[in-house]
Amino acid sequence: MEGCCGKVSSPEERRPKPWTVDRKCTDLPCLVVFIVFLFILIFISAFALVYGNPLRLVNGYDSFGNTCGTTNEILGNLSYSGMDMTDHPYVFYFDMTDLYHSLRICVKECPGERLDSLQDILSFYNETGSLLCRYDYNSYYVHPDSSLNITIPLTSPLGPCPPPPIYASSPVLNRCVPKRAQGVSADIIYNLYGYLNSIHPLQQIISDLYSSWREILGLVFFSVGEPCPSNLYTIIVISFIMVYLIYVLTALVAWIFMATVSIAAIVLTSLLWWTYGSIKAELDITPPVEILVEMAENETAFLTLAILSTIATVILVLVMIVLRRRVALVVHLFWEASACLRDVPLLFIQPLWTFLTLLLFFLYWTAVMIALSTANHAQKEDVMREIHNAPSNLSHSILRTMDSGETSVLDEATALQKEFSLMKFVDPLWIQYFWWFHVLALIWISEFILACQQMVIAGTVAQWYFYRDKGGVRCMVCRATRRLVVYHLGSVALGSFVITLFKLPRLFLAWLKRQLKKQEGLCIVEWALKCCHGCFYCLEKFIKYLNHNAYTVIALEGVDFCPAARTAFGTLASNALQVAAINSVGDFILFLGKVTVTAVTGLVALLIMKGDSQLHYYAVPLVVTCLFAYFIAHCVFSVYEMVIDTLFLCFCEDYNTNDGTDGREFHSPQTLFRFMTIDAPDSLQQERHNHNTKSPGNRETRRLDPSVM
Incomplete structure (x- = not known):
């Protein structure tokens, strides 16, 4: 394979003769590497789906490995594991002063009133059917014979029943949390909310994505019924409506986009400020000890989003004012692109296939990521209840059942020194490497799918440009797709990997910047990181644009990616000012269309998710929904974008040759x-x-x- 740098061939040496020379498989080694990468991803996915349990993250789990609110499988020979907890959705802690080491069980209902004795606990069970004692409570007897001089701890942090008093509580994040009332010590409230705040933010974010997947899916793909009663239109439909407006109202489309994006941006910014104000007002009236970290971070997140949205809105309005006189240029560009799409209408369907492929991949990736975050290692721990004042010659204990009133004799080892095993889940370090590999897969495969669309569109438009007058407009999309699959998958894999290489340093710099925020006196370092981040962003944008045009050269000449990129760069460099004009106006109008779709989707998503009390950081699902909206709108609008770029490059090749x-x-x-x-x-x-x-x-x-x- 030739190098990516070198002398640009003269027009005489490379007159475009597309589809008239024998083609070969381009960049075959890159295709082999990509296939190996996919096999590794399949292995990680299989591991995550087998060992992961997303419900354990959302619903919580007890001390015996049972996930609350669902059925469970037996974990080895662990007692009380594998129980059906479908009717027991809440986690109840025996010791509110030490939640990290307290016994946890799944209960049907959190106690709504204070329970001061064992009899109150039993009365609550008789009234509600929610047993607050350990699962083996009914298997032995709770009233010792009065002739035995022993103390059997029937209420203790390890059971069988929790030590009173048990405070009135309500579900918070599917955990029974004491209500703020007289008699509840501030230490208990502080410890409890401190424990909830100690849950890793990444786990809470993934939990939010799992809890709101229906809303996200409904906003991204189709109108949903019960979870989303407003019957939302899909992003794909909104995107195609915008594309149709370009097709039909070419002369007015620029003004339509400018007006729509201005209104949508202003409304979205106003709604973000209103949401921030409502969260802040709620926090102001909440006692400090009851404030969850996620509530405070939601306030910070929406303040940040509101400020960024305000800045973006102001910039958009100013740019539109500056570029308003160049609308005529956009009209001419879209006229020619519309002529191409009129002759090859199947190009409109290409983004639909790309969207469906991306949607399936995103759903798969999200499911695996959620499962991977819960693929913890189960660790068994044996504990023994401590029995006080037990006589050495005691052989049996006579106890009375609470259910039938009968008398039974139990062995001392099982009754007085009850030994049982607890289960805890540990995160292995190597799981985190799987996470990073999965993030790499998200970037590379997403870019690969988009690059396939770009290659098909480039090949179709280039063939239309050179052969439309020779009756060669039939089945152009099919021919371009065949050439991609048979010859050029390696080039697409290489081009998408190059973009990934520029994205990864940005992710690393973002992580490094977050780590440095914990340190003081590093302003210069943070400033340098911001500059590096901006440089990589600009390089990534340039590489993406160069890739678009490289795919056109590959479609024309059938060469490898690097020579094609070199050829495209030489052509674009020789017409730099013209390229700048096209990108500054044409691509900006298309960008406004993408922003319109994203803003409309974000507005609806914010109104839906703001009222969902089950979400921790509902700003995260909102951002994810908007990212999906922009990504999918990009797939649809990239038809016009790719057609315009391809037509321009073909014209340059034609004009120079x-x-x-x-x-x-x-x-x-x-x-x-x-x-x-x-x-x-x-x-x-x-x-x-x-x-x-x-x-x-x-x-x-x-x-x-x-x-x-």
């Missing part, structure tokens, strides 16, 4: 040729009209006149 003479006729549509050379020098005026002035011997590589901007 041909001169309008016999055998070297221009392939450009006359309207596009007139527009792109509208202010060309006088020597090219006749060529602009009839495509036939210059002689082959005097032909030279020409740059488009930048005054078209």
Whole structure:
């Protein structure tokens, strides 16, 4: 494979003769690496789905490994594991002063009133059916024979029943949390909320994504019924509506997008400020000891989002004011793109396949990530209840049952020194490496799917440009897809991996910046990290744009990715000002369309998720929904974006290679040729009209006149 850097070939050496030469498989080693990567991902996914349990993260679990609110499987020979907890959705702690080491059980209902004795606990059980004692409570007897001089601890942090008093509580994050009332010590409240706040934020975020997946799916894909009664339109439908407006109302589309995005951005910004104000007002009236970290972080998150949205709205409005005079340029570009789409309407369906593929991959990736975050290692711990004043010659204990009133004799080892095993879940360090690999898979495979779409569109548009007058417009999309699958998957894998390489340093810099925030006096380092982050962002954008055009060259000439990227770079560099004009106006209008879809989706998502009390950081599902919305809208709008970029590159190749003479006729549509050379020098005026002035011997590589901007 040739290097990515080198001398750009002259037009004479590489006249575009697409589909007339024998093609070969391009960048085959990269395809092999990508296939190996997929096999490793499949292994990690199988591991996560086998050993993970997302409900354990959302619902909580007891001390015996049972997940509350669902059925469970037996864990080895552990007692009381594998129980059906479908009717026991809440976690109850025996010792509120030491939640980390307290015995936990799943209960049907949290105690709604204070229980001061064992008899009160039993009365609560008789009334509600919610037993607050250990699961083996009914298997032995609770009243010792009065002749025995022993003390059997029937209420203790290890059971069989919790030590009174038991405070009135209510479910918080599926855990029974004491209500703020007289008699509840501040230490208990502080310890309890401190324990809830100690749950890893990543686990809470993943729990939110798992809890709100229906809403996210409904906002992204289809209108949902019960969870989302407003019957939301899908992002894909909204995106196609915007594309259809471009197709039908080409002359007005720029103004429509400008007005829509301005209104949507202003409304979204106002709603974010209103949400921040409501959260802050709620925190102001909440006692400090009852404030969850997630509540405070929600306030910070929405304040940040509101500020960023305000800044973005102001910038968008100012940019639209500056670019309003260049709408005519956009109209001409979209006219030609619409002509191509009119001849090849199947291009409109291409984003739908990309969307469905991305949706399936996102669902798969999210499910595996949730399962991977709960693929903990189960660790067994044996404990023994401590029996006080037990005589050495005691052989049996006579106890009376609470259920039948009968008398039974139990062995001292099982009754007085009851030994049982507890279960705790430990996070192995190597699981975290799986997480990072899974994040890498998200970036690379997503970029690979998008790159496949770009390659198909580039191949279709390039064929339309050069062969539309020769009856070669039939099945163009099918032909381009076949060439991609048979010849160019390796090039697509390499191009998407190059983008991934520029994304990973940005992720690392973001993580490093977060770590440095814990230190003081490192302002210069943080500033340097921000500069590096911005540089990588700009490089990533440049590489993405170069990749688009490299795929066009690959479709035209069938070369490897690096030579194609070099060729595309040389062509774009020779027409830098014209490229800047197209990107500054045309791509900005398309960006406004993406922002419109994202803003509308974000508005609806915020209204739905704000009222969901089961979410910890509902700002996170909101951001995820908006990211999905923008990503999917990008797939749809990239049709026009890719068509415009491909047409421009094809025109440059055509304009630099041909001169309008016999055998070297221009392939450009006359309207596009007139527009792109509208202010060309006088020597090219006749060529602009009839495509036939210059002689082959005097032909030279020409740059488009930048005054078209």
